[in-house]
Amino acid sequence: MNAATSRNLTIAFFVLLTFGALAPMAFGSARFPQWLEVVIGGLMSGVLYALVAIGLVLIFKASGVFNFAQGAMVLFAALTLVRVMEKLPFALALVVTLAAMVALAWLVERLVLRPLVNQEPIVLFMATLGVAYFIDGFGQLVWGSDIYTLDIGMPKEPKILLEGTFEGGILVSTEDVIAAVMAGLLVAVLALFFQKTGTGRALRAVADDHQAAQSIGIPLNRIWVIVWSVAGLVALVSGVIWGSKLGVQFSLQLIALKALPVVILGGFTSMPGAIIGGLIIGLGEKVSEVYLGPYLGGGIENWFAYVLALIFLLFRPEGLFGERHIDRV
Amino acid sequence: MIYREAGQFKTTYASDQQLFPILQDRVFVIGFLVFAFGVMPFIGTEYLFRAILVPFLILSLAALGLNILVGYCGQVSLGTGGFMAIGAYAAYNLAVRVPDLNLIVIFLLAGACSTVVGALFGIPSLRIKGFYLAVATLAAQFFIDWMFARIKWFTHDSPSGNVSAPPLQVFGFPIESPEAKYLFVLAFVCVFALVARNLARGAIGRAWMATRDMDVAAEVIGIRPMAAKLSAFAVSSFFVGVAGALWAFVYLGSWEPLAFDVNRSFQLLFMIIIGGLGSILGSFLGAAFIVVLPLVLNQVPGWLGVHMSTATVSHVEAMVFGALIVFFLIVEPRGLARLWAIGKEKLRLWPFPH
Numbered sequence: 001m002n003a004a005t006s007r008n009l010t011i012a013f014f015v016l017l018t019f020g021a022l023a024p025m026a027f028g029s030a031r032f033p034q035w036l037e038v039v040i041g042g043l044m045s046g047v048l049y050a051l052v053a054i055g056l057v058l059i060f061k062a063s064g065v066f067n068f069a070q071g072a073m074v075l076f077a078a079l080t081l082v083r084v085m086e087k088l089p090f091a092l093a094l095v096v097t098l099a100a101m102v103a104l105a106w107l108v109e110r111l112v113l114r115p116l117v118n119q120e121p122i123v124l125f126m127a128t129l130g131v132a133y134f135i136d137g138f139g140q141l142v143w144g145s146d147i148y149t150l151d152i153g154m155p156k157e158p159k160i161l162l163e164g165t166f167e168g169g170i171l172v173s174t175e176d177v178i179a180a181v182m183a184g185l186l187v188a189v190l191a192l193f194f195q196k197t198g199t200g201r202a203l204r205a206v207a208d209d210h211q212a213a214q215s216i217g218i219p220l221n222r223i224w225v226i227v228w229s230v231a232g233l234v235a236l237v238s239g240v241i242w243g244s245k246l247g248v249q250f251s252l253q254l255i256a257l258k259a260l261p262v263v264i265l266g267g268f269t270s271m272p273g274a275i276i277g278g279l280i281i282g283l284g285e286k287v288s289e290v291y292l293g294p295y296l297g298g299g300i301e302n303w304f305a306y307v308l309a310l311i312f313l314l315f316r317p318e319g320l321f322g323e324r325h326i327d328r329v
Numbered sequence: 330m331i332y333r334e335a336g337q338f339k340t341t342y343a344s345d346q347q348l349f350p351i352l353q354d355r356v357f358v359i360g361f362l363v364f365a366f367g368v369m370p371f372i373g374t375e376y377l378f379r380a381i382l383v384p385f386l387i388l389s390l391a392a393l394g395l396n397i398l399v400g401y402c403g404q405v406s407l408g409t410g411g412f413m414a415i416g417a418y419a420a421y422n423l424a425v426r427v428p429d430l431n432l433i434v435i436f437l438l439a440g441a442c443s444t445v446v447g448a449l450f451g452i453p454s455l456r457i458k459g460f461y462l463a464v465a466t467l468a469a470q471f472f473i474d475w476m477f478a479r480i481k482w483f484t485h486d487s488p489s490g491n492v493s494a495p496p497l498q499v500f501g502f503p504i505e506s507p508e509a510k511y512l513f514v515l516a517f518v519c520v521f522a523l524v525a526r527n528l529a530r531g532a533i534g535r536a537w538m539a540t541r542d543m544d545v546a547a548e549v550i551g552i553r554p555m556a557a558k559l560s561a562f563a564v565s566s567f568f569v570g571v572a573g574a575l576w577a578f579v580y581l582g583s584w585e586p587l588a589f590d591v592n593r594s595f596q597l598l599f600m601i602i603i604g605g606l607g608s609i610l611g612s613f614l615g616a617a618f619i620v621v622l623p624l625v626l627n628q629v630p631g632w633l634g635v636h637m638s639t640a641t642v643s644h645v646e647a648m649v650f651g652a653l654i655v656f657f658l659i660v661e662p663r664g665l666a667r668l669w670a671i672g673k674e675k676l677r678l679w680p681f682p683h
Contacts, residue, residue, distance in 0.1 A: 066460050066463075111655070112655055115659040116658060116659055116662070119658075119662050120662070121459070121460070122399075122405060122602070122606075123658055125460070125463075126598070126599065126602045126654065126658060127654070127655050127658050129595060129598075129599070129651075129654065130650075130651040130652070130653075130654030130655040130658070131651060132651065133647045133648070133650050133654070134647070134648050134655070135651075136644075136647050136651075137643075137644040137645065137647030137648030137649075137650075137651065138644075138648050140640075140644045141644040141645065141648065145640055145644070257591070260464045260467060261464065261467075261468075263464070264460075264461050264465065268461070296479075297480065298479070299478070299479060300475065302474070302475055303468060303471035303474075303475050306464075306465070306467055306468035306471055306472070307468050307472065309464070309465070309468070310453060310465045313453065313457050313461060313465060314453060314456055314457075317456045317457045317458070318461070319461070325458075327544075327545040328545070329545050329546045329549055
């Protein structure tokens, strides 16, 4: 399949997706405002998936490690924050948690990545699974395994928009909007960090080519600590948002599984890919659950994202924005 | 000294190509089998059979299947639990809907169902590689989980997919006692291990390994990637499906889709990584390690005389488990089978320096 066909198929896929999202409206099975609510809700949860996905992409780009522990890091960050907040004010607790995440990154680099340098990617992946088990156990051992509510003062009551245009208006959860804004801010800060600072440039160099970066004097080990710390920061933000939405509990780490189809759809090596992939997955998931779910018996949210990503990969094996991969013998 | 093959001349092709070309290996394997079949049923306790040997054997069969796919053909799969579920529910449906079918036939047909589904979900591997494929196989896992929880036909309308196996018997012999279960599973595992070993060292196995090492190069020298990859998915799913049926019927007795969730897939992947990728022996060693480790970890606080609550124990267990996984990967990334191979090398010379 050459590049042109591939591009055309991508376009076709998007057209299909748009039709899929619009179809319920055209067939009149739903009122327009209700459909709009579903779409907005889908995009909002897509932003949150994208956040976790960005953590995965960061680490994959800089160290070639598929970090399965990202979900566990989200849970650990949220748990630490909640329990520290019992003693300290929010801002201080945030600093303490961030320090904990940096310490975690340092430990992971020292104890796991450094001894395993130059191993097969699958071995490193397995190691992060081990890390995920460890962090899960450790976090719950230290902080307890109850369900905690994380209240950082986000308004809970939904807002009604466009009341003049539609009868009844559109119900939008304020929480989701704030979360999306926070996520957008984080992405902007990350983008600035990567583009404008020396460290950011070093990170990009490492992501492009490990050996070349090392040969011009970029210390790989320190870069890995930084990247895992940034991933920890992203985990903290996702933990705060998800935690205040769902409560801080063990199931929080399962959102890592939600982020996986996002990264393969967007491409393992692309941050914009993670964001757009997140939006597509979030939208597809919600629309399919609401409009397709009743016909299939419900609960299709769990696998729909994966099947969507799978079908998409058949046309673009490296995802939307992933690096094209040329095999040489 | 102990493991010396000097003087064992191969004078025919048959002796050169036999399963275990070295006399010591043959003696050891035959001795081990005689022990497993002849002595173990008489000296084992019920706890040993029920909690250790039966799950160990069944999971090593599943690990063997996964190792064919991941270790020999290099296609990472995270959908193993789903394929086990296919085997389990196919066996259940066959047992319930087709009366008087022989149990062995049921298990083999269940494996066949899993083969079909496995080959179907293997199709993306022709385009997708590496971690993209690994994540894509999760689609199989989640879809299959959902299918058995929601589609009532597969589970005979039982709520939440919870079903029970009918009483087990083969050729009129009931398989109820722990010893009978153990022997039944052992026979299955032995036959399948033999099949796997022979597949792996034959033409098809070499095609898998060439695909694993570099698929483009393999294609250049005339190996059909489609045939190699899909056959690996099919054979692997067959093994895994039979293992799933055994797990459900012989070990669990009654089960729900949760028994085959994504954690099972990870557990099996742990087994083959810790045991050794691309090694039959490794599948068994890895399975033994993963089955025994939690049991040991559970006992340790008792031995040390420390009292901990169940929650604490489970958290410490997770921590130790994770740390041990990382430790093993650092010490020997090529698995326990590699340690065994190093040991054999050492024994060849021991006690002489060279």
